[in-house]
Amino acid sequence: MKFAIIKERKNPPDKRAVLSPKAAVALQKIFPHAKVIVESDDNRTFSDEEYRQNGIEVKESIEECDVLLGVKEVPVEALIPQKKYFFFSHTIKKQPYNRKLLKAVLEKNIELFDHEVITYPNGVRVVAFGRYAGIVGAYNSLRTLGLKFNSFTLPRANTLKDQAELIAELNKITFPKVKIVLTGKGRVGNAAREILAAAPIKEVNAEDFLTEDFDEAVFTQIDVLDYNKRKDGQLLNMKDFFDHPEQYDSDFMKFAKVSDVFIAGHFYGDGAPYLFTREDAKRPDFKIKVVGDISCDIDGPVASTLRACTIADPNYGYDPVKETEVDFMQPNAIAVMAVDTLPSELPRDASEGFGESFLKEVIPAFFNGDKDGILQRAQMTKNGMLTENFKYLQGYVDGTA
Numbered sequence: 001m002k003f004a005i006i007k008e009r010k011n012p013p014d015k016r017a018v019l020s021p022k023a024a025v026a027l028q029k030i031f032p033h034a035k036v037i038v039e040s041d042d043n044r045t046f047s048d049e050e051y052r053q054n055g056i057e058v059k060e061s062i063e064e065c066d067v068l069l070g071v072k073e074v075p076v077e078a079l080i081p082q083k084k085y086f087f088f089s090h091t092i093k094k095q096p097y098n099r100k101l102l103k104a105v106l107e108k109n110i111e112l113f114d115h116e117v118i119t120y121p122n123g124v125r126v127v128a129f130g131r132y133a134g135i136v137g138a139y140n141s142l143r144t145l146g147l148k149f150n151s152f153t154l155p156r157a158n159t160l161k162d163q164a165e166l167i168a169e170l171n172k173i174t175f176p177k178v179k180i181v182l183t184g185k186g187r188v189g190n191a192a193r194e195i196l197a198a199a200p201i202k203e204v205n206a207e208d209f210l211t212e213d214f215d216e217a218v219f220t221q222i223d224v225l226d227y228n229k230r231k232d233g234q235l236l237n238m239k240d241f242f243d244h245p246e247q248y249d250s251d252f253m254k255f256a257k258v259s260d261v262f263i264a265g266h267f268y269g270d271g272a273p274y275l276f277t278r279e280d281a282k283r284p285d286f287k288i289k290v291v292g293d294i295s296c297d298i299d300g301p302v303a304s305t306l307r308a309c310t311i312a313d314p315n316y317g318y319d320p321v322k323e324t325e326v327d328f329m330q331p332n333a334i335a336v337m338a339v340d341t342l343p344s345e346l347p348r349d350a351s352e353g354f355g356e357s358f359l360k361e362v363i364p365a366f367f368n369g370d371k372d373g374i375l376q377r378a379q380m381t382k383n384g385m386l387t388e389n390f391k392y393l394q395g396y397v398d399g400t401a
Helices: 021-030 048-053 096-107 130-148 163-170 187-198 206-211 238-243 278-282 347-366 374-378 388-398
Strands: 002-005 035-039 057-059 067-069 084-087 111-114 179-183 218-222 228-230 248-250 261-264 290-293 315-319 324-326 334-337
Touching: 021 035, 021 048, 021 347, 048 057, 096 388, 111 374, 130 163, 130 187, 130 261, 130 290, 130 334, 130 347, 163 187, 179 187, 187 218, 206 218, 347 374
Parallel strands: 002 035, 002 067, 035 057, 067 084, 084 111, 179 218, 179 261, 261 290, 290 334
Antiparallel strands: 228 248, 315 324, 315 334
């Protein structure tokens, strides 16, 4: 079986790869009947020469390969018919901008496996870049804090080599006396916490954060039951929140009243209350001046996130009175960092971490008869049709829903 690491063609092109040279070598060693071929790409974080030096073949064409491994969406015109593809298709939520892509996948009889739905039987994702979104997102949020308060400067994350260099830059900074609230305790939130702690910024519990004053920068990491409350006043568990989010109201304002910086590292589920609304942001006791929205849900649970930012232009301002975008340095503006491609700012670290998981959890399924159902759960299309788990997308593909 031949696996290809394909060239990233989405604009702007992504520097990440599913398999690093080290992972490609390991794949061929563990599975002697497998061969990895790399499609030449002068933008990839690992150069063609790095793969060649590790004995991995690099070619201009990968049409001979069976399984094509990419990161971002493949442009319709670049899709090769009757192949197996892995990439983030961004279609499972019926994203309108990618309807034509999924339609073309079906028309070209492609078997599409979406990284986002490669899961264990319990629904937990197998491979993800979330950890690196958390790392870069926390760093970028602190960088935005320095710019907004004109108190320190940090280099852009994408000019630094790896996580160690990010931490080294943070260690040079004396942070002003601020309070930072971080939401989420999953991959993203915990990685963001790792960066804040390494900065180093002192971590305090939620109760002390809400009631105490500190002579130094501090942060607290909170989860859904810390910032949501049941409408009937009952104190139940997280399972109840996830099962019945409509029974809850946001209680985030108690944090917004005492926080200078908000880093959103949570997963927002359908039906859950918004953390803060545009009306909340108008309140005179709303204190937050910097929002690092790692989750980047547009016009959703974080009212100040009007759009995604780019790596080249990572900040904008939100005027809470006019509810419009403004220069983030305006005194009344909330400075927003909402880059939606954060892991690509640390492409080597992100690729190596992703590739380790992909090699360990996904590749074996091609050689063991998919005994754990990894491929079956992730496969969106087969024989020109949507698979059973994804038939709900038929109307989306047809343009009727």
